[in-house]
Amino acid sequence: MSGPDDGHAGPDDGHTGTSGRTGQATLTAVPPRPPTPEEPPQRPGITRWAADLAMGGRFAVTGGRESWARTIMTAVGVGLGVTLLLFAASVPTMDAGRTERSNAIAAFGFGEEPEPGPGTVHVAQADTDFRDVDISGMVMAPDGARPPHPPGVSGVPAAGEMYVSPALKKLLDSDEGKLLRDRFPYRVAGVIGDSGLSGPTELRYYAGITPKQFDSVPSSYHLDSWGAQDTSGDELDPALVLLVVMGCVVLLLPVLIFIATAARFGGERRDRRLAALRLVGADIHMTRRIAAGESLFGSILGLAVGATLFLLLREAVGGASMMGLSFFTSDIMPSFPLALAIVLTVPASAVAVTLIALRAIAIEPLGVVRNATPKRRRLWWRLLLPLLGIGLLAPLAGGFGVGSSGGDFQSYQAAAGAALLLIGTTALLPWLVESVVERFGKGSVPWLLATRRLQLSSGTAARAVSGITVAVAGAIALQMLFASVEGQSTEETNQDPNRAQLMMNMKVDNGAQARDAFDRLGAAKGVRSVLEITEGSISDAHSKAKDPADIRTNSLTVAGCPALRELAHITSCRDGDAFIVTRDPEYTGPDNAFAKPGAQVNVAFDDEDMPTPGKQKLWTVPRSAKKVESREDPTGALHSGIFATPGAFDVSDLANPQAVAMLRLDPKVPDADEYVRNASVTIAPTLDVTQITSSSQSSEFQTIRNVLFIGATSTLLLIGASMIVTTLEQLRDRKRLLSVLVAFGTRRSTLSWSILWQTAVPVVLGLALSLAGGLALGVLLLKMVGQPLAVDWAGLAAMTGIGAGVILVVTLASLPPLWRMMRPEGLRTE
Incomplete structure (x- = not known):
């Protein structure tokens, strides 16, 4: 979101604006003397790049309070995104650890059942439910002196005894579990260790019974070892695979976009400092490398912040349960290749974004030139991205996941196509905002203040809502696919719960x-x-x-x-x-x-x-x-x-x-x-x-639904936190201007309404764009799994309403600091 005087230009702004917060005239310096023939210009080498980047890093920490403020803002913004990326990178190890333990404790009697003997145990499933949770259990009796015992326990429980998981023991000892205690006529002999549980909150027990009691057990079998056969070859339904792929794209794209946006916090103040470097002899390329060094330092500090937050939240997430899923803290460890990619990509993207942003700005020794006539943003390359995405997705229509060959390639193709379509939707937003706001005319004072700032520099406002735009567009498409897959994964049982329960x-x-x-x-x-x-x-x-x-x-x-x-x-x-x-x-x-x-x-x-x-x-x-x-x-x-x-x-x-x-x-x-x-x-x-x-759903679909819900909640929280950080950074940049306007008699309500209108216009345009992009992607996804077009209008309205609600909440949360920044103390300067 953006304020009434946000003049920061972006990599695709294509024009320049005003630099000073008080509307000062721009000074343009005399071009530097061209090099003599004896001293031809040389391309900087690795040593020069390293020195300039290091100088930028020093400026980030020694440039006074303003530099530190910008560095901290960047570090916090990048850190929030890195935290979520590290959790996403931990998903493979979390799933692998949970699957390995689940296979180790499985006792399904694969293969030929052994004859009862000294090394076998007689077992039967004894699962039960308690309110809205499942309790896994088995009853057993040894056939001889050397029976195999389940993982996580020291031996086979004796008749009348049971081993319980820590979560089940806690439930049985609580007031809530008073009713459940009557269901277990066994004495608790011990607690199941971590190796015998799929997750820390799993409710599981092993109980011992007498051989005579097996006479009333309808289905039982003998085991000579515990553990399931390798299930790595089991394949998901293609529609579920596509749901997982789209979930990853939709959840991670807003994070990547926000990290790129966070690298540009405080860019306008930084540009004015770079003008001073030009005055003491630095050329334009050196200043750009120094600016990249500042962003590089902020992103590296953001990596440290993200890693710290990840370690702190890792302890909180480990042992917690959401939607029936839980993981041990030791499972939550990023995959090394993915973690290495995050460590390398985040700083590199910060440098690239900064260099691209500075291409549209002329930093001269006596100032930053931003008063040139703005150029129209180009539309062709913005349309090219979604068209490329459609080109990748269209060949998969009706054939996604068909056959065993090319399955992985199809998944990558689908992910790339969806990412291009969503990124292209976001890239269209600055052009759409510029094209719409230039037609705005008369109105109230707050409206004029807001529209005039959008007309001068709409890039920052568009970037502020780009994350929510891509998130809502992806969520709409995911909702359409989700509704279709839910219908496929839900079977009518022909049961009538009205006749018996x-x-x-x-x-x-x-x-x-x-x-x-x-x-x-x-x-x-x-x-x-x-x-x-x-x-x-x-x-x-x-x-x-x-x-x-x-x-x-x-x-x-x-x-x-x-x-x-x-x-x-x-x-x-x-x-x-x-x-x-x-x-x-x-x-x-x-x-x-x-x-x-x-x-x-x-x-x-x-x-x-x-x-x-x-x-x-x-x-x-x-x-x-x-x-x-x-x-x-x-x-x-x-x-x-x-x-x-x-x-x-x-x-x-x-x-x-x-x-x-x-x-x-x-x-x-x-x-x-x-x-x-x-x-x-x-x-x-x-x-x-x-x-x-009356109906039942597949367990795979329920698990994917739960994981996507957790990921969507995390992404939504990140978007809200990132927009708060963005808002605080923008308010800090225009603190002096706000104080000046109030000192001249501008009412605070006028400025507050102007900020609200300035935020609302890009938000409305962004949501309209996300609606179109989401529907287009949703139609293609339904074609890929061979499903007819079906739009969940209630879900679509909910997704759009959530996106608008996040913007509204963040805007309201920014009003108290806005009013504090309008005080006369904001006129003080050094």
């Missing part, structure tokens, strides 16, 4: 156990009703097959009428009724051919749930059984076979029953689902309580 599958030995499990769940606080379903198998009692696999089988479902109505289209039901259910009312396939009214079926099965030839336990299907059509249950599944009420079939006669409970909760009871989970532990230590939801 929780569902559980339980392994039971007999019908009595099933009834006991249903009673325990129904007694949990907050449960309104339980849909009790017990499923088993029946086989053809008259089959002549000798091989059990050749005997026809079907399913038998025993439940009350309310539950059966949730599974089939039943109009009339009372205890004692039975139904023959098919997914199609006309279906007469072989599975149902033997299960018909009045037929005898066999309910005897072995432990492997296979019918045993020669061993029968007969049951006659009631002749009153009606044929009905299947209905999707609350989880979206279809059931078929024989449906019977408890009066028609005794559930205790089922050989290997499977109990299914669908629970309806009372919405007025808080934490009703937590009470149900606590009750489920009394039935089986690994009972899985499933939340019935």
